[in-house]
Amino acid sequence: MDTRTMFTNLLAAEWLKISRRPMALLLLGIFLFLTFLQQTLWFLVVALQEGTFSGGQVTFNLLSPAAIEQIKRQLSLPGVFGAMLSAINGTGGILAIILTAGIFGSDFNWGTLRILLTRAPHRGAYLLAKLVALQLALLVAIIITLAMGTLLALLFGTILGLPQQIGIIDLLLLPIGILRALIVMLPYTLIAGASAIVGRSVIAGVGGGLIFLAFDVSAGSLNTIGAVDPMIRALVNLLLQPNINRLVVENSRMFGLDQSVLTAALDLSLLPPQWQALIVIAVYSAIFGYSAYRTLNRQDIGGAN
Amino acid sequence: MNAIETIDLTKRYGKRLAVDRLNLTVGKGEVFGFLGPNGAGKTTTIAMLLGLVRPTKGQAIVLGHDVQREPALxxxxxxxxxxxxxxxxxxxxxxxxxxxxxxxGIPAARVKEVLETVELNDRARDKVATYSQGMKQRLAIAAALLPDPELIMLDEPTNGLDPAGTVEIRNLIRSLAAGGRTILLCSHLLHEVEQLCNRVAILKEGKLIAAGEVATLLRRGQGVRLRVQGNPEPAVHLLRTLPWVSGVTVQEEAIIIDAPVERAAEINALLIRADIVVAEIGANHSSLEEFFLTVTRTE
Structure with missing residues (x-):
């Protein structure tokens, strides 16, 4: 059996495992619930500010007009696409780290890795199959989230009287947005997978992924001081977070949103250009992916932990 | 071509030598018992044969292919x-x-076949989390049978099984062997190994301390067993003076002599000449278990 056939076989096996895994369904359920809450909150904020429930009689001044305008766009088509993709790269990213750690680590915890590797002993093919199956699972989750978000936007937008305009261009841009969202999650899933392999457990994967995320987000917030000095900005922009933010902002802008209205760190003037973002993310992903491969390839595989 | 061949196979974990220059061959169609006390290096050896553990030195060849170089083949x-x-x-x-x-890359139809072989069809749709230890054991054997294997390595296959289950698995191993498959069997149940295996190898602290056909090894552990009328001490004293007797022990009034069974008649004649009445004399049959305990204690 050549490596390519082995990869295809392993991918089919990994897909069967992920698609039946209660943890994957649970995490998707949690994410959809959180997204539902977020959209409902946006709806309530706009409805209260504009007095929708009282026919304009009672209004609350909760946010600036610019912020309210932004939220309205997030509840309308096509802006909801950008909002959902942004949520996927926020809360969804954390859940993706947990899912990745589960997928990579449980083969060590349950001792199933040794059975799989005796059937398909190419460890690189095993790793790649797991990664591709994970990306496919994330793709399915993104599509479901976009569908739910769109339905809720149609419901809330109708109540709020928001215009819903979607063109063929928006639909054509959607796959690009989905691809960007997957690229944004890639380095985090890879560091979670690598940590699970190094620590030979789910908990090591979750720990490694979340610690890196926390460090990265903290370090990334330094980009606000980049406004003071271009040299500092250039250095900070070599960290992962500003580059991730760039792609997230691009996704929002593509669907008519301006994230900097709600989050100062997403000010486009401080973020690196998109080409740099793609290169930096690719380099981080390659480092994490190679670390995972090298570690697994050198490991002695024992029984269950 | 041998089914398994190891050449100076060695695995070191830090300072601990788990497997030490193991040279082993298992011929095609053999049912081979791989024995040793806990921590002897049996599982590490199997893991090296399966490409899961990288040898520190040496080579593992399975079905004619080097496991490190051509694992898939x-x-x-x-x-x-x-x-x-x-x-x-x-x-x-x-x-x-x-x-x-x-x-x-095994056809899905094999799943049903192997489930039938291990008689798990009725519970095939239930989650494994609900399985008993014995059912998991049978499912593991089913998993081992999936690729229609030429060589099967079974590490403690009857662990957790009730007596009926143990007999079933033993019969299954017999039928697999009868089909011409090579079986490497690790088990602590030595009577099981004695019944099933043609050849065995015994490992202790990573070293091979005995290997050969079961019948030959048991002959090595054989001796002469006799009973005398009255006090056995004079007989014991006399027998210990013989140059070809390597040991004499008394067990529950029986005298066990470490000497070739062929010398039984000679022993009988000597004792008669010394006015010692022999009540019973014959071969002392040792079991694999006794042989195993003897070699693992003394080597």
């Missing part, structure tokens, strides 16, 4: 069950096998 027709059964608890027994079948 070496393991294509190898089925294995190592230590405790390991499965995805959230999947059914059948789905667990489907995962392995897909991973190995």
């Amino acid at each position: 070496a393991l294509r027709r190898v089925g294995a069950m190592i230590e405790a059964p390991a499965f995805y608890p959230y999947l059914s027994g059948a789905d667990n096998l489907r995962v392995l079948a897909r991973a190995g």
